[in-house]
Every structure is written in structure tokens, then in C-alpha cells.
Amino acid sequence: MKILVTGGSGFIGSHLVERYQGRAEVIVLDNLRSGRRGNLDGLECRFVEGSILDAKLVRELAEGVDQIFHLAAMVSVPESMEDPLETVSINITGLLNVLEAARAARVGRFVFASSAAVYGENTPQPAVETAVPDPRSPYAITKLDGEYYCSLFAREGWVSTACLRFFNVFGPRQDPASPYAAAVPIFAARALAGKPLTVYGDGGQTRDFISVKDIAGALDFIAGSGETGVFNAGYGSSITVLELANRILALAGSGSAIEHAPVRAGDIRHSTSDPGKLFRSGWVPEHGLEEALGETVAAMREAAGRAG
Numbered sequence: 001m002k003i004l005v006t007g008g009s010g011f012i013g014s015h016l017v018e019r020y021q022g023r024a025e026v027i028v029l030d031n032l033r034s035g036r037r038g039n040l041d042g043l044e045c046r047f048v049e050g051s052i053l054d055a056k057l058v059r060e061l062a063e064g065v066d067q068i069f070h071l072a073a074m075v076s077v078p079e080s081m082e083d084p085l086e087t088v089s090i091n092i093t094g095l096l097n098v099l100e101a102a103r104a105a106r107v108g109r110f111v112f113a114s115s116a117a118v119y120g121e122n123t124p125q126p127a128v129e130t131a132v133p134d135p136r137s138p139y140a141i142t143k144l145d146g147e148y149y150c151s152l153f154a155r156e157g158w159v160s161t162a163c164l165r166f167f168n169v170f171g172p173r174q175d176p177a178s179p180y181a182a183a184v185p186i187f188a189a190r191a192l193a194g195k196p197l198t199v200y201g202d203g204g205q206t207r208d209f210i211s212v213k214d215i216a217g218a219l220d221f222i223a224g225s226g227e228t229g230v231f232n233a234g235y236g237s238s239i240t241v242l243e244l245a246n247r248i249l250a251l252a253g254s255g256s257a258i259e260h261a262p263v264r265a266g267d268i269r270h271s272t273s274d275p276g277k278l279f280r281s282g283w284v285p286e287h288g289l290e291e292a293l294g295e296t297v298a299a300m301r302e303a304a305g306r307a308g
């Protein structure tokens with residue numbers, strides 16, 4: 001089997017590449033906009049440094065490929081607010097280049113990395129795929145648009161597609177210093193360094209954190225299943241940000257304080273998935289929150305030890 005992973009040197013992409021080691025010939029297309037070449041260290045794959053906006057290159061790479069995982073994107077909500085045109089260029093024109101290449105090369109399966117961001121502030125929780133979407137940023141709008149394009153290609157019989165709406169993904173290789181960093185790596189890094197953890201607002205906002213390894217498993221599962229449509233990818237369990245901070249402090253054995261800062265503009269209060277549709281199609285998570293939190297803290301402790 002041969003697979004193409006766009007955005008494969010990113011955080012999630014590199015875990016997907018790892019999952020396919022020894023099972024498939026892997027091609028990674030990434031322009032390193034937010035990914036890192038080092039994420040692929042020790043992994044076997046053909047790395048092509050280039051953009052999904054290069055239609056000719058994408059067409060060449062899609063030849064003879066069985067499955068495409070489209071993860072390349074402009075991934076930052078704040079950046080998308082600053083630059084909607086760039087967001088549309090990468091997330092829509094880029095996606096269409098890859099979809100068209102898949103159609104031309106008769107690629108068997110196409111899986112698109114969508115996001116829980118397509119839901120909005122007022123979505124009933126836990127969110128089901130049939131809820132009325134309410135995207136609040138150019139990033140979220142392009143993810144929803146992307147789903148519509150994937151559905152169109154499947155409905156017309158051009159390419160068999162599936163979309164996973166990732167909830168809050170975390171795990172090893174997520175960089176706490178990156179401008180795109182999320183709560184788990186920041187909390188873990190600060191807890192290990194004995195620095196205070198900043199929680200925005202009262203910390204009562206809930207999130208459905210899911211291990212990057214279970215996301216890689218879900219991508220693998222849905223590609224092999226032949227199912228089309230849109231699926232939530234989360235555990236369906238919610239944890240408050242304050243609870244998360246305390247669990248990470250305990251795992252790190254840290255006495256760091258928790259400080260509260262004003263609520264950030266645009267932050268959604270509650271975000272939890274109803275993953276029933278993906279479960280009913282046969283997906284079983286292999287890791288879970290506790291195990292993955294422990295592993296993430298351990299990986300960061302080791303990295304900090306190497307650096308210092």
C-alpha cells in the first residue's frame with residue numbers, strides 16, 4: 001500500500017506516519033509552514049518539501065497512491081482572523097488541489113482533517129454531527145467548506161472521502177513554545193519547570209482532549225472502513241481546564257501555582273464530542289486520556305532532561 005500524507009511533518013501528521021511504519025510506503029508533502037522536519041526523525045518515508053498549492057507537484061505525488069490523508073492546513077484560529085485570504089488559499093485552494101489530484105489519479109480513499117471548530121458557542125453539548133454548524137473564524141469556515149467539498153466529491157463518485165472533526169488533540173511532539181501551542185503542552189512544560197500555570201477565566205470551560213495516537217488510529221480506521229461522511233473524533237468525555245491543570249500538576253509531581261487570567265476573546269465555554277457515529281462504525285480508541293496525559297508529561301520531562 002502507498003499513502004500520501006499532506007502536512008505529514010506536523011504534530012498529528014508525524015504520528016500518522018509513525019503508525020504506518022512497516023505497513024505502507026509513505027510520502028509526506030509539507031512546506032514546513034508550521035511543521036518541523038525533525039518530527040519525522042527516525043521514521044521511514046519520502047519527504048517532499050513543497051506546497052499543496054503547487055497543483056502540478058500534488059498531481060505527480062498522487063500517482064499510484066491508494067490513500068491520501070489531507071492534514072496540511074493553516075492551523076491557527078487567531079492567524080486566520082488576521083489573514084482570511086491566506087486561510088482560504090491554503091485551506092480551500094490547497095484542499096481542492098489535493099482532491100482534484102486524487103480524482104485524476106483515481107486514489108481509492110481520501111481522509112480530511114476537519115475540526116470541532118465548525119461547531120459554535122451555542123451548539124448543544126455533547127456536539128453531534130447533525131448540529132447546525134456555527135463556525136466563528138475563517139479557520140472554522142474553511143474546515144466546514146472543506147467538508148462540503150469532500151461530500152461533493154464522494155456524492156459525484158469522483159473520490160471516496162471521509163472527514164474527521166478532531167476535538168482537542170494532544171501528545172508528544174506538540175511544541176509548547178509554538179505560536180499554535182495548546183493547553184496540555186504549555187501546562188506540562190510549566191509544571192515541570194516549576195512555573196505557575198495560567199488558566200483563563202475560572203477554568204470551568206470544558207474540553208474533550210484526545211490523544212494524538214488515538215487520532216492517528218481514527219484516521220487509519222476511517223480510511224480502511226470505506227465509510228463516507230463526517231465523524232466526530234473525540235472521547236466524548238469532558239474535563240474542565242482547571243481539572244486538567246491539576247491532573248498535570250499531579251502527574252508532574254509539581255508544586256506550581258495556578259494563576260487565573262482574564263477570559264480570552266473568542267474562547268468557547270464548552271466543547272465535548274458525541275463520538276457515537278464513529279464508535280458505531282467500529283472505531284475503538286486504543287489509549288485514552290489518563291494514559292496519554294501520563295505519556296505526554298513523561299515525554300516532556302525526558303526532553304527537558306536532554307535539553308538541560
Ligand SMILES: NC(=O)c1ccc[n+]([C@@H]2O[C@H](COP(=O)([O-])OP(=O)(O)OC[C@H]3O[C@@H](n4cnc5c(N)ncnc54)[C@H](O)[C@@H]3O)[C@@H](O)[C@H]2O)c1
Binds near residue numbers: 035036050051115167
Ligand atoms: N491539533 C489539534 O487539536 C487539531 C484540532 C482540529 C483539527 N486539526 C487539524 O489537523 C491537521 C493537523 O494539525 P496539527 O495540529 O498537526 O498542526 P501542524 O501545524 O503541526 O500541522 C499542519 C502541517 O501542515 C503543513 N502545511 C501548512 N501549509 C502547507 C502547505 N501550503 N503545503 C504543505 N504543507 C503545509 C505545516 O507545515 C504542518 O506540518 C490540520 O488540518 C488541523 O487543522 C488539529
